Amino acid sequence: MVRPADRAKRPERVSVWLEGGSSRGGAAARGGAGRGGDQPSGLDRERITAAVVRVLDAEGLAGFSMRRLAAELNVTAMSVYWYVDTKDDLLELALDAVFGELALPGAESEEDWRERLRGLAVGYRALVVRHPWVSTLIGSFLNIGPCSMAFSDRVRRVIRDSGMPAHGRTGAVSAVIRFVYGFGTIEGHQDFAFALALLIAGIEAMVARG
Missing domain, CATH: 1.10.10.60 (Homeodomain-like)
Incomplete structure:
Protein backbone atom coordinates (compact mmCIF):
# COMPACT_ATOMS: atom_id res chain seq x y z
CA MET A 1 0.00 0.00 0.00
CA LEU A 95 -1.73 10.64 -29.24
CA ASP A 96 0.10 13.35 -31.15
CA ALA A 97 0.74 11.07 -34.13
CA VAL A 98 -2.95 10.52 -34.79
CA PHE A 99 -3.57 14.28 -34.67
CA GLY A 100 -1.25 14.34 -37.65
CA GLU A 101 -4.00 12.58 -39.61
CA LEU A 102 -6.12 15.74 -39.58
CA ALA A 103 -6.34 17.80 -42.74
CA LEU A 104 -5.71 21.37 -41.58
CA PRO A 105 -6.52 24.51 -43.56
CA GLY A 106 -3.57 26.68 -44.49
CA ALA A 107 -2.48 29.20 -41.90
CA GLU A 108 -3.53 32.03 -44.21
CA SER A 109 -6.51 30.30 -45.85
CA GLU A 110 -9.07 32.67 -47.35
CA GLU A 111 -11.87 30.12 -47.07
CA ASP A 112 -14.87 31.33 -45.07
CA TRP A 113 -14.25 30.79 -41.35
CA ARG A 114 -17.49 28.82 -41.02
CA GLU A 115 -16.35 26.26 -43.57
CA ARG A 116 -12.93 26.01 -41.96
CA LEU A 117 -14.47 25.49 -38.55
CA ARG A 118 -16.86 22.89 -39.91
CA GLY A 119 -14.00 21.01 -41.57
CA LEU A 120 -11.89 21.05 -38.40
CA ALA A 121 -14.82 19.91 -36.27
CA VAL A 122 -15.80 17.07 -38.58
CA GLY A 123 -12.20 15.90 -38.87
CA TYR A 124 -11.61 16.00 -35.11
CA ARG A 125 -14.77 14.07 -34.39
CA ALA A 126 -13.86 11.42 -36.96
CA LEU A 127 -10.44 11.11 -35.32
CA VAL A 128 -11.91 10.43 -31.88
CA VAL A 129 -14.36 7.90 -33.32
CA ARG A 130 -11.67 6.17 -35.38
CA HIS A 131 -9.32 5.89 -32.42
CA PRO A 132 -11.50 5.39 -29.30
CA TRP A 133 -8.49 5.41 -26.95
CA VAL A 134 -7.78 9.03 -27.88
CA SER A 135 -10.61 10.39 -25.75
CA THR A 136 -9.09 8.93 -22.58
CA LEU A 137 -5.56 10.11 -23.32
CA ILE A 138 -6.66 13.66 -24.14
CA GLY A 139 -7.77 13.99 -20.53
CA SER A 140 -4.60 12.36 -19.17
CA PHE A 141 -1.76 14.24 -20.87
CA LEU A 142 -0.83 17.83 -21.65
CA ASN A 143 -1.35 17.13 -25.34
CA ILE A 144 1.29 19.63 -26.45
CA GLY A 145 2.90 17.71 -29.29
CA PRO A 146 3.46 19.48 -32.62
CA CYS A 147 0.48 17.95 -34.42
CA SER A 148 -1.90 18.65 -31.56
CA MET A 149 -0.64 22.22 -31.26
CA ALA A 150 -1.04 22.74 -35.01
CA PHE A 151 -4.69 21.71 -34.73
CA SER A 152 -5.28 24.02 -31.77
CA ASP A 153 -3.59 26.86 -33.65
CA ARG A 154 -5.92 26.43 -36.62
CA VAL A 155 -8.97 26.52 -34.35
CA ARG A 156 -7.67 29.72 -32.75
CA ARG A 157 -7.15 31.29 -36.18
CA VAL A 158 -10.66 30.39 -37.24
CA ILE A 159 -12.14 31.94 -34.11
CA ARG A 160 -10.02 35.05 -34.64
CA ASP A 161 -11.18 35.31 -38.25
CA SER A 162 -14.81 35.01 -37.18
CA GLY A 163 -14.51 38.47 -35.68
CA MET A 164 -14.80 37.28 -32.10
CA PRO A 165 -13.44 39.96 -29.73
CA ALA A 166 -10.11 39.08 -28.12
CA HIS A 167 -11.63 38.65 -24.67
CA GLY A 168 -13.97 35.92 -25.95
CA ARG A 169 -11.60 33.88 -28.09
CA THR A 170 -10.25 31.55 -25.42
CA GLY A 171 -13.77 30.61 -24.34
CA ALA A 172 -14.87 30.11 -27.94
CA VAL A 173 -11.90 27.84 -28.73
CA SER A 174 -12.59 25.80 -25.60
CA ALA A 175 -16.28 25.53 -26.50
CA VAL A 176 -15.50 24.22 -29.99
CA ILE A 177 -12.93 21.65 -28.87
CA ARG A 178 -14.98 20.37 -25.95
CA PHE A 179 -18.13 20.25 -28.06
CA VAL A 180 -16.50 18.07 -30.72
CA TYR A 181 -14.75 15.92 -28.11
CA GLY A 182 -18.11 15.21 -26.47
CA PHE A 183 -19.77 14.25 -29.72
CA GLY A 184 -16.84 12.03 -30.63
CA THR A 185 -17.47 9.89 -27.56
CA ILE A 186 -21.19 9.42 -28.27
CA GLU A 187 -21.02 8.45 -31.92
CA GLY A 188 -24.41 7.65 -33.40
CA HIS A 189 -26.51 9.05 -30.54
CA GLN A 190 -27.01 12.66 -31.66
CA ASP A 191 -27.32 14.83 -34.75
CA PHE A 192 -23.79 16.20 -34.94
CA ALA A 193 -24.31 18.28 -38.08
CA PHE A 194 -27.31 20.08 -36.58
CA ALA A 195 -25.55 20.65 -33.28
CA LEU A 196 -22.48 21.99 -35.08
CA ALA A 197 -24.68 24.40 -37.03
CA LEU A 198 -26.09 25.63 -33.72
CA LEU A 199 -22.59 26.14 -32.36
CA ILE A 200 -21.53 28.16 -35.40
CA ALA A 201 -24.73 30.21 -35.18
CA GLY A 202 -23.96 30.86 -31.53
CA ILE A 203 -20.49 32.17 -32.41
CA GLU A 204 -22.02 34.40 -35.09
CA ALA A 205 -24.50 35.76 -32.55
CA MET A 206 -21.78 36.52 -30.03
CA VAL A 207 -19.71 38.27 -32.68
CA ALA A 208 -22.72 40.37 -33.69
CA ARG A 209 -23.24 41.37 -30.07
CA GLY A 210 -19.61 42.42 -29.83
Missing part, protein backbone atom coordinates in the same frame (compact mmCIF):
# COMPACT_ATOMS: atom_id res chain seq x y z
CA VAL A 2 1.35 3.44 -0.95
CA ARG A 3 1.31 5.90 1.92
CA PRO A 4 0.36 9.54 1.21
CA ALA A 5 3.82 10.66 2.34
CA ASP A 6 5.49 8.31 -0.15
CA ARG A 7 3.21 9.49 -2.94
CA ALA A 8 4.09 13.09 -2.16
CA LYS A 9 7.79 12.35 -2.59
CA ARG A 10 7.36 11.04 -6.13
CA PRO A 11 8.38 13.57 -8.80
CA GLU A 12 5.67 14.62 -11.20
CA ARG A 13 6.01 13.07 -14.64
CA VAL A 14 7.44 15.36 -17.30
CA SER A 15 5.79 15.34 -20.71
CA VAL A 16 7.79 13.62 -23.43
CA TRP A 17 7.56 16.91 -25.34
CA LEU A 18 9.33 18.76 -22.52
CA GLU A 19 12.12 16.28 -21.88
CA GLY A 20 14.54 17.82 -24.37
CA GLY A 21 17.85 16.04 -24.48
CA SER A 22 17.85 14.99 -20.83
CA SER A 23 16.84 11.41 -21.56
CA ARG A 24 18.10 8.78 -23.94
CA GLY A 25 14.62 8.83 -25.52
CA GLY A 26 15.02 12.51 -26.31
CA ALA A 27 18.37 11.89 -27.98
CA ALA A 28 17.16 8.94 -30.04
CA ALA A 29 14.07 10.87 -31.14
CA ARG A 30 16.29 13.33 -32.96
CA GLY A 31 18.30 10.60 -34.63
CA GLY A 32 21.09 10.65 -32.06
CA ALA A 33 22.57 7.68 -30.34
CA GLY A 34 21.15 5.94 -27.33
CA ARG A 35 23.48 4.62 -24.63
CA GLY A 36 26.90 4.29 -26.18
CA GLY A 37 25.49 4.72 -29.71
CA ASP A 38 24.48 1.06 -29.97
CA GLN A 39 20.72 1.37 -30.21
CA PRO A 40 18.92 -1.57 -31.87
CA SER A 41 19.04 -1.52 -35.66
CA GLY A 42 15.84 -1.21 -37.66
CA LEU A 43 14.04 0.81 -35.01
CA ASP A 44 13.31 4.50 -34.72
CA ARG A 45 10.76 6.51 -32.80
CA GLU A 46 8.51 6.95 -35.85
CA ARG A 47 8.27 3.21 -36.45
CA ILE A 48 7.67 2.54 -32.76
CA THR A 49 4.95 5.19 -32.57
CA ALA A 50 3.16 3.75 -35.60
CA ALA A 51 3.21 0.33 -33.93
CA VAL A 52 1.80 1.82 -30.73
CA VAL A 53 -1.12 3.26 -32.69
CA ARG A 54 -1.79 -0.11 -34.33
CA VAL A 55 -1.79 -1.93 -31.00
CA LEU A 56 -4.04 0.66 -29.36
CA ASP A 57 -6.48 0.49 -32.26
CA ALA A 58 -6.58 -3.31 -32.03
CA GLU A 59 -6.40 -3.87 -28.28
CA GLY A 60 -7.42 -0.59 -26.66
CA LEU A 61 -5.65 0.95 -23.68
CA ALA A 62 -6.41 -2.05 -21.48
CA GLY A 63 -4.65 -4.39 -23.88
CA PHE A 64 -1.60 -2.24 -24.48
CA SER A 65 1.68 -3.29 -22.88
CA MET A 66 5.37 -3.09 -23.64
CA ARG A 67 5.39 -6.83 -24.25
CA ARG A 68 2.52 -6.57 -26.74
CA LEU A 69 4.26 -3.68 -28.50
CA ALA A 70 7.53 -5.60 -28.67
CA ALA A 71 5.71 -8.51 -30.28
CA GLU A 72 4.20 -6.15 -32.86
CA LEU A 73 7.68 -4.86 -33.68
CA ASN A 74 9.29 -8.31 -33.44
CA VAL A 75 11.89 -7.02 -30.97
CA THR A 76 12.53 -7.36 -27.25
CA ALA A 77 10.75 -5.00 -24.88
CA MET A 78 14.10 -3.61 -23.74
CA SER A 79 14.87 -2.52 -27.29
CA VAL A 80 12.03 0.00 -27.13
CA TYR A 81 13.55 1.65 -24.07
CA TRP A 82 16.44 2.91 -26.18
CA TYR A 83 13.96 5.39 -27.69
CA VAL A 84 11.60 6.24 -24.83
CA ASP A 85 11.86 6.19 -21.05
CA THR A 86 8.34 5.12 -20.09
CA LYS A 87 5.13 3.60 -21.38
CA ASP A 88 3.46 6.99 -20.92
CA ASP A 89 5.98 8.49 -23.34
CA LEU A 90 4.73 6.05 -25.96
CA LEU A 91 1.11 6.95 -25.31
CA GLU A 92 1.88 10.66 -25.65
CA LEU A 93 3.69 10.06 -28.91
CA ALA A 94 0.79 8.00 -30.26
Whole structure:
Protein backbone atom coordinates (compact mmCIF):
# COMPACT_ATOMS: atom_id res chain seq x y z
CA MET A 1 0.00 0.00 0.00
CA VAL A 2 1.35 3.44 -0.95
CA ARG A 3 1.31 5.90 1.92
CA PRO A 4 0.36 9.54 1.21
CA ALA A 5 3.82 10.66 2.34
CA ASP A 6 5.49 8.31 -0.15
CA ARG A 7 3.21 9.49 -2.94
CA ALA A 8 4.09 13.09 -2.16
CA LYS A 9 7.79 12.35 -2.59
CA ARG A 10 7.36 11.04 -6.13
CA PRO A 11 8.38 13.57 -8.80
CA GLU A 12 5.67 14.62 -11.20
CA ARG A 13 6.01 13.07 -14.64
CA VAL A 14 7.44 15.36 -17.30
CA SER A 15 5.79 15.34 -20.71
CA VAL A 16 7.79 13.62 -23.43
CA TRP A 17 7.56 16.91 -25.34
CA LEU A 18 9.33 18.76 -22.52
CA GLU A 19 12.12 16.28 -21.88
CA GLY A 20 14.54 17.82 -24.37
CA GLY A 21 17.85 16.04 -24.48
CA SER A 22 17.85 14.99 -20.83
CA SER A 23 16.84 11.41 -21.56
CA ARG A 24 18.10 8.78 -23.94
CA GLY A 25 14.62 8.83 -25.52
CA GLY A 26 15.02 12.51 -26.31
CA ALA A 27 18.37 11.89 -27.98
CA ALA A 28 17.16 8.94 -30.04
CA ALA A 29 14.07 10.87 -31.14
CA ARG A 30 16.29 13.33 -32.96
CA GLY A 31 18.30 10.60 -34.63
CA GLY A 32 21.09 10.65 -32.06
CA ALA A 33 22.57 7.68 -30.34
CA GLY A 34 21.15 5.94 -27.33
CA ARG A 35 23.48 4.62 -24.63
CA GLY A 36 26.90 4.29 -26.18
CA GLY A 37 25.49 4.72 -29.71
CA ASP A 38 24.48 1.06 -29.97
CA GLN A 39 20.72 1.37 -30.21
CA PRO A 40 18.92 -1.57 -31.87
CA SER A 41 19.04 -1.52 -35.66
CA GLY A 42 15.84 -1.21 -37.66
CA LEU A 43 14.04 0.81 -35.01
CA ASP A 44 13.31 4.50 -34.72
CA ARG A 45 10.76 6.51 -32.80
CA GLU A 46 8.51 6.95 -35.85
CA ARG A 47 8.27 3.21 -36.45
CA ILE A 48 7.67 2.54 -32.76
CA THR A 49 4.95 5.19 -32.57
CA ALA A 50 3.16 3.75 -35.60
CA ALA A 51 3.21 0.33 -33.93
CA VAL A 52 1.80 1.82 -30.73
CA VAL A 53 -1.12 3.26 -32.69
CA ARG A 54 -1.79 -0.11 -34.33
CA VAL A 55 -1.79 -1.93 -31.00
CA LEU A 56 -4.04 0.66 -29.36
CA ASP A 57 -6.48 0.49 -32.26
CA ALA A 58 -6.58 -3.31 -32.03
CA GLU A 59 -6.40 -3.87 -28.28
CA GLY A 60 -7.42 -0.59 -26.66
CA LEU A 61 -5.65 0.95 -23.68
CA ALA A 62 -6.41 -2.05 -21.48
CA GLY A 63 -4.65 -4.39 -23.88
CA PHE A 64 -1.60 -2.24 -24.48
CA SER A 65 1.68 -3.29 -22.88
CA MET A 66 5.37 -3.09 -23.64
CA ARG A 67 5.39 -6.83 -24.25
CA ARG A 68 2.52 -6.57 -26.74
CA LEU A 69 4.26 -3.68 -28.50
CA ALA A 70 7.53 -5.60 -28.67
CA ALA A 71 5.71 -8.51 -30.28
CA GLU A 72 4.20 -6.15 -32.86
CA LEU A 73 7.68 -4.86 -33.68
CA ASN A 74 9.29 -8.31 -33.44
CA VAL A 75 11.89 -7.02 -30.97
CA THR A 76 12.53 -7.36 -27.25
CA ALA A 77 10.75 -5.00 -24.88
CA MET A 78 14.10 -3.61 -23.74
CA SER A 79 14.87 -2.52 -27.29
CA VAL A 80 12.03 0.00 -27.13
CA TYR A 81 13.55 1.65 -24.07
CA TRP A 82 16.44 2.91 -26.18
CA TYR A 83 13.96 5.39 -27.69
CA VAL A 84 11.60 6.24 -24.83
CA ASP A 85 11.86 6.19 -21.05
CA THR A 86 8.34 5.12 -20.09
CA LYS A 87 5.13 3.60 -21.38
CA ASP A 88 3.46 6.99 -20.92
CA ASP A 89 5.98 8.49 -23.34
CA LEU A 90 4.73 6.05 -25.96
CA LEU A 91 1.11 6.95 -25.31
CA GLU A 92 1.88 10.66 -25.65
CA LEU A 93 3.69 10.06 -28.91
CA ALA A 94 0.79 8.00 -30.26
CA LEU A 95 -1.73 10.64 -29.24
CA ASP A 96 0.10 13.35 -31.15
CA ALA A 97 0.74 11.07 -34.13
CA VAL A 98 -2.95 10.52 -34.79
CA PHE A 99 -3.57 14.28 -34.67
CA GLY A 100 -1.25 14.34 -37.65
CA GLU A 101 -4.00 12.58 -39.61
CA LEU A 102 -6.12 15.74 -39.58
CA ALA A 103 -6.34 17.80 -42.74
CA LEU A 104 -5.71 21.37 -41.58
CA PRO A 105 -6.52 24.51 -43.56
CA GLY A 106 -3.57 26.68 -44.49
CA ALA A 107 -2.48 29.20 -41.90
CA GLU A 108 -3.53 32.03 -44.21
CA SER A 109 -6.51 30.30 -45.85
CA GLU A 110 -9.07 32.67 -47.35
CA GLU A 111 -11.87 30.12 -47.07
CA ASP A 112 -14.87 31.33 -45.07
CA TRP A 113 -14.25 30.79 -41.35
CA ARG A 114 -17.49 28.82 -41.02
CA GLU A 115 -16.35 26.26 -43.57
CA ARG A 116 -12.93 26.01 -41.96
CA LEU A 117 -14.47 25.49 -38.55
CA ARG A 118 -16.86 22.89 -39.91
CA GLY A 119 -14.00 21.01 -41.57
CA LEU A 120 -11.89 21.05 -38.40
CA ALA A 121 -14.82 19.91 -36.27
CA VAL A 122 -15.80 17.07 -38.58
CA GLY A 123 -12.20 15.90 -38.87
CA TYR A 124 -11.61 16.00 -35.11
CA ARG A 125 -14.77 14.07 -34.39
CA ALA A 126 -13.86 11.42 -36.96
CA LEU A 127 -10.44 11.11 -35.32
CA VAL A 128 -11.91 10.43 -31.88
CA VAL A 129 -14.36 7.90 -33.32
CA ARG A 130 -11.67 6.17 -35.38
CA HIS A 131 -9.32 5.89 -32.42
CA PRO A 132 -11.50 5.39 -29.30
CA TRP A 133 -8.49 5.41 -26.95
CA VAL A 134 -7.78 9.03 -27.88
CA SER A 135 -10.61 10.39 -25.75
CA THR A 136 -9.09 8.93 -22.58
CA LEU A 137 -5.56 10.11 -23.32
CA ILE A 138 -6.66 13.66 -24.14
CA GLY A 139 -7.77 13.99 -20.53
CA SER A 140 -4.60 12.36 -19.17
CA PHE A 141 -1.76 14.24 -20.87
CA LEU A 142 -0.83 17.83 -21.65
CA ASN A 143 -1.35 17.13 -25.34
CA ILE A 144 1.29 19.63 -26.45
CA GLY A 145 2.90 17.71 -29.29
CA PRO A 146 3.46 19.48 -32.62
CA CYS A 147 0.48 17.95 -34.42
CA SER A 148 -1.90 18.65 -31.56
CA MET A 149 -0.64 22.22 -31.26
CA ALA A 150 -1.04 22.74 -35.01
CA PHE A 151 -4.69 21.71 -34.73
CA SER A 152 -5.28 24.02 -31.77
CA ASP A 153 -3.59 26.86 -33.65
CA ARG A 154 -5.92 26.43 -36.62
CA VAL A 155 -8.97 26.52 -34.35
CA ARG A 156 -7.67 29.72 -32.75
CA ARG A 157 -7.15 31.29 -36.18
CA VAL A 158 -10.66 30.39 -37.24
CA ILE A 159 -12.14 31.94 -34.11
CA ARG A 160 -10.02 35.05 -34.64
CA ASP A 161 -11.18 35.31 -38.25
CA SER A 162 -14.81 35.01 -37.18
CA GLY A 163 -14.51 38.47 -35.68
CA MET A 164 -14.80 37.28 -32.10
CA PRO A 165 -13.44 39.96 -29.73
CA ALA A 166 -10.11 39.08 -28.12
CA HIS A 167 -11.63 38.65 -24.67
CA GLY A 168 -13.97 35.92 -25.95
CA ARG A 169 -11.60 33.88 -28.09
CA THR A 170 -10.25 31.55 -25.42
CA GLY A 171 -13.77 30.61 -24.34
CA ALA A 172 -14.87 30.11 -27.94
CA VAL A 173 -11.90 27.84 -28.73
CA SER A 174 -12.59 25.80 -25.60
CA ALA A 175 -16.28 25.53 -26.50
CA VAL A 176 -15.50 24.22 -29.99
CA ILE A 177 -12.93 21.65 -28.87
CA ARG A 178 -14.98 20.37 -25.95
CA PHE A 179 -18.13 20.25 -28.06
CA VAL A 180 -16.50 18.07 -30.72
CA TYR A 181 -14.75 15.92 -28.11
CA GLY A 182 -18.11 15.21 -26.47
CA PHE A 183 -19.77 14.25 -29.72
CA GLY A 184 -16.84 12.03 -30.63
CA THR A 185 -17.47 9.89 -27.56
CA ILE A 186 -21.19 9.42 -28.27
CA GLU A 187 -21.02 8.45 -31.92
CA GLY A 188 -24.41 7.65 -33.40
CA HIS A 189 -26.51 9.05 -30.54
CA GLN A 190 -27.01 12.66 -31.66
CA ASP A 191 -27.32 14.83 -34.75
CA PHE A 192 -23.79 16.20 -34.94
CA ALA A 193 -24.31 18.28 -38.08
CA PHE A 194 -27.31 20.08 -36.58
CA ALA A 195 -25.55 20.65 -33.28
CA LEU A 196 -22.48 21.99 -35.08
CA ALA A 197 -24.68 24.40 -37.03
CA LEU A 198 -26.09 25.63 -33.72
CA LEU A 199 -22.59 26.14 -32.36
CA ILE A 200 -21.53 28.16 -35.40
CA ALA A 201 -24.73 30.21 -35.18
CA GLY A 202 -23.96 30.86 -31.53
CA ILE A 203 -20.49 32.17 -32.41
CA GLU A 204 -22.02 34.40 -35.09
CA ALA A 205 -24.50 35.76 -32.55
CA MET A 206 -21.78 36.52 -30.03
CA VAL A 207 -19.71 38.27 -32.68
CA ALA A 208 -22.72 40.37 -33.69
CA ARG A 209 -23.24 41.37 -30.07
CA GLY A 210 -19.61 42.42 -29.83
